[in-house]
Amino acid sequence: MTALLSFRDVWVEYGDKVVLERVTLDVEQGSFVSVVGPSGAGKSTFLRLILGQEGPSHGQILMDGTPLTPECGPDRGVVFQRYSVFPHLTALQNVVFALECEQSPLLGKLFGRARRDAIAKATEMLGAVGLEHNLQVYPAQMSGGMQQRLAIAQALIKHPRVLLLDEPFGALDPGIRLDMHGLVTRLWREHGLTIVMVTHDIKEAFKLGTRVLTFDKRRIDPHAPNRYGATAVYDIAVKRKDGDVAAVLAE
Numbered sequence: 001m002t003a004l005l006s007f008r009d010v011w012v013e014y015g016d017k018v019v020l021e022r023v024t025l026d027v028e029q030g031s032f033v034s035v036v037g038p039s040g041a042g043k044s045t046f047l048r049l050i051l052g053q054e055g056p057s058h059g060q061i062l063m064d065g066t067p068l069t070p071e072c073g074p075d076r077g078v079v080f081q082r083y084s085v086f087p088h089l090t091a092l093q094n095v096v097f098a099l100e101c102e103q104s105p106l107l108g109k110l111f112g113r114a115r116r117d118a119i120a121k122a123t124e125m126l127g128a129v130g131l132e133h134n135l136q137v138y139p140a141q142m143s144g145g146m147q148q149r150l151a152i153a154q155a156l157i158k159h160p161r162v163l164l165l166d167e168p169f170g171a172l173d174p175g176i177r178l179d180m181h182g183l184v185t186r187l188w189r190e191h192g193l194t195i196v197m198v199t200h201d202i203k204e205a206f207k208l209g210t211r212v213l214t215f216d217k218r219r220i221d222p223h224a225p226n227r228y229g230a231t232a233v234y235d236i237a238v239k240r241k242d243g244d245v246a247a248v249l250a251e
């Protein structure tokens with residue numbers, strides 16, 4: 001079976017600074033990959049590579065067996081820790097705008113029946129993330145958890161093959177974080193998503209992931225700290241029973 005994503009000896013260098021080296025791994029369709037590692041280990045860089053925001057300095061990244069196109073396509077959605085949503089648009093407008101950009105890339109606007117369809121789809125997606133009563137609310141009037149729900153709706157409305165999450169719950173209170181764990185687990189199952197999530201919380205990584213990747217440097221040159229890059233030093237499959245998922249959903 002072809003993996004959804006394949007990294008083949010991928011390196012990322014900025015000038016003489018090596019950030020990632022020798023990254024070779026596959027991401028299977030339907031998996032939930034958690035990525036952990038120290039600050040500066042290239043975790044966000046790894047997500048930007050999948051997103052197509054930047055290309056590798058060496059090596060190859062394949063999606064479904066073909067080289068990844070170097071722009072952010074609708075097959076990849078992303079949620080950052082903060083600032084993923086547009087502050088001047090309401091919740092509904094944010095999600096509709098995501099569809100407008102996809103379906104009408106030049107104008108960024110839909111009209112008539114297409115617009116009514118977009119509004120209906122966006123309303124349904126906002127319901128799926130629990131924002132059905134906040135359609136006309138602006139991000140500034142929302143809590144951090146609500147803003148992340150909106151960002152997830154905005155990413156999912158385009159039905160991406162891969163959902164990328166970069167420390168999405170890091171700024172949230174513990175109780176809200178639990179709610180978000182349940183939400184993401186439910187969406188992952190119901191939409192058959194493939195998720196790659198960076199987190200600094202090891203417990204969260206193992207609780208949600210079917211696999212945990214640790215990025216770190218294998219080698220260090222004390223005289224030249226930029227000489228070696230990080231790579232996936234550990235790659236752990238998480239044994240998951242159906243009851244574990246039920247427990248996350250019930251929390």
Ligand SMILES: Nc1ncnc2c1ncn2[C@@H]1O[C@H](COP(=O)(O)OP(=O)(O)O)[C@@H](O)[C@H]1O
Pocket residue numbers: 014017019037038039040041042043044045046
């Ligand atoms: N555009 C860039 N130019 C130069 N260095 C960069 C650039 N982007 C990231 N880096 C460096 O790459 C390293 C990895 O960054 P990042 O992927 O953000 O790490 P992480 O998300 O694991 O904390 C850091 O040392 C950072 O300073």
Ligand SMILES: [Mg+2]
Pocket residue numbers: 043044045
């Ligand atoms: Mg980062």
